[in-house]
Amino acid sequence: LPGRKVLIVYAHQEPKSLNGSLKTVAVEELRKQGCSVTVSDLYAMQFEPRATRNDIVGCLHNSEEFNYGVETWEAYKRGDLSSDVIEEQKKVQEADLLIFQFPLYWFSMPAIMKGWMDRVLVQGFAHEYPNCYDSGLLKNKLSLFSFTTGSSREMYAKGGINDDIRYLLWPMQHGIMHFCGVKVLAPHICFAPEYVSEEERKEMLIAWARRLKTLWQEEPIDCSPEWYFK
């Protein structure tokens, strides 16, 4: 939609990978629609995933016993978070839609992207009890997890060797995005691109571009346990 702002948080080491192409397809299709698109290319940025004392500029609230959650909350209020975190928070604040593009690592996102969640979505900025879940501080935003897998669709089906892929979406979609008040669109999953033909990989890119054309008309999923564990 013209005027809409999109942040793509992207975690792949190789621009020529399918993840790289999916990211490029999204940038192109959304810009074609008149959206403003920003990409956080985490590996290219050498984004720091570790939650440490370095995330707080200047003195600590309690230097006797370091508590990351408390210190980043206080630092956020003082405007004393490290500049790379502030930069990402600005991008999130401006965005109407967050797209996370990554290869699934161990039933979850790669550590570099988990570090983005750990360091960027601090208390005070993304949530502040009791402002969580439907009243989370990032409400009125949308999110979408777009990822590739190593295993096939059959291996991630109910009763398959990895069982239902929805089981592993719970911590990411509900535990992170829903907790911050961000609505969740259905995930976009490319199964086992390494084991299909070049032709089928091209079809995956076309299917993603096609979905993006009508993305703004989609209804968010109902982020309740029933959606995940029915």
Place this chain on the structure above:
Amino acid sequence: LPGRKVLIVYAHQEPKSLNGSLKTVAVEELRKQGCSVTVSDLYAMQFEPRATRNDIVGCLHNSEEFNYGVETWEAYKRGDLSSDVIEEQKKVQEADLLIFQFPLYWFSMPAIMKGWMDRVLVQGFAHEYPNCYDSGLLKNKLSLFSFTTGSSREMYAKGGINDDIRYLLWPMQHGIMHFCGVKVLAPHICFAPEYVSEEERKEMLIAWARRLKTLWQEEPIDCSPEWYFK
């Protein structure tokens, strides 16, 4: 048990934290039993969580298009993984029991520990299709996730605001440990230590030491969907 080897993978920035104390209690209790205990203190080691080309020493198998999974698999077979990864693999190989000690971050482990999983448990070392799940390459080992939460037990009960805590254990216990063939002992969870009295925190340490005394007699959980989503 005398002679048993334990690796504690520990992720907290502050030695004085409850996580720090839980780690120390485990080291002391297990050594008292005659176990040999090794600790990987990830923040103190400044452990690298990012999965990059730096994990492969020397030339790449395919330098045209970098594929982390393929390259680390090949590098493992050649003995060309980076030395910090090899060091951790040696510790895992020798261990009878892996204990993961961490504060829950976003329904999961902190990024620095996810990076340990991403980089250490490479194909060829921890799994190699079809050797996964019950025939994973790390079979005959035990694991235990020991963690603290921000939310209370009630908030993590079925129907509570965060819903059943078992839902978030699936990717870590089943998706990682079970996938590698490692058996999983019941998790050890200290709920909301920041919101209880000093007395109750001391009781948490005593309870952990008490559990460790009979740990070797415990039966692993049945790591099936029913355990998590019943």
